[in-house]
Amino acid sequence: MxxxxxxxxxxxxxxxxxxxxxxxxxxxxxxxxxxxxxxxxxxxSEAEVWAILRRWHVTPATPYKIGFSRLSCAFCIFLSADALATLQWIDATRFIRLVDYEERFGCTIKRDRSLLSLAGQGRVLEAARSQPALVAAALSDRPIGSVLTEDWILPAGAFGTGGGPI
Known part of the structure; x- marks a missing residue:
């Protein structure tokens, strides 16, 4: 499924x-x-998905809360410039490692530009910048708490333009 x-x-x-x-x-x-x-x-539709999550009080995934509009691998080839700029900001060590791989292998992950170039064209998502505790939770390897909440809020990443697979 x-x-x-x-x-x-x-x-x-x-x-x-x-x-x-x-x-x-x-x-x-x-x-x-x-x-x-x-x-x-x-x-x-995307609206139907968010509506059913709201109806049953299912907590949106943390990356949606910090502004990502699609979920996949953290450094997915389909990332938007804003998503990549945000990842550069929240996970600089991994970002630099991938930039180094591109340089060492003489091949970019994106067909038409380097990760560094694409991230430079984007802006850090405001929801991520303004919620450091949620960013830390998104990067954590600790188990999440309950997936249910009484205080359901449509996340910042809902109805975005992130591109790429979920």
């Missing part, structure tokens, strides 16, 4: 809401395994 939505991109719009998973081998001759892939929110 995964959360891709058709609204996110033309490629995701072509996904089936329910289909055999790519690891499916139910008709195989050696090892048979039945694995289905279900995308229960495939036809939902």
């Amino acid at each position: 995964t959360s891709e939505r058709a609204e996110e991109s033309p490629a995701r719009a072509r996904y089936a809401a329910f289909e055999p998973h790519r690891t499916e081998t139910r008709n195989g001759t050696r090892r048979r395994r039945h694995v289905d892939h279900w995308r229960p929110v495939h036809q939902w």
Whole structure:
């Protein structure tokens, strides 16, 4: 079960809401395994996703609270300039390590520019800058508390333009 939505991109719009998973081998001759892939929110809008989270008091993920509009790997190839500038600000050590890799390998992660160049074109997300405790929580390896809250607030990253996969 995964959360891709058709609204996110033309490629995701072509996904089936329910289909055999790519690891499916139910008709195989050696090892048979039945694995289905279900995308229960495939036809939902972003507004519907936030509405159901609000209805059931599910706490939005911390990266959404600090302004990221999409969730994936921290340094995803699909990052916007603002998201990358924010990551440079909140996780400078990892950012510099990746910049160093680009220089050492003579190849950039993004096709048309370096991470340093792209981050230089962005602005640190205000929600991240203004909430250092949440930034620390987003970078922490400690378990999160309850996923339910009575004080539900639409996060700063909702309805953003982050680009890339969730």
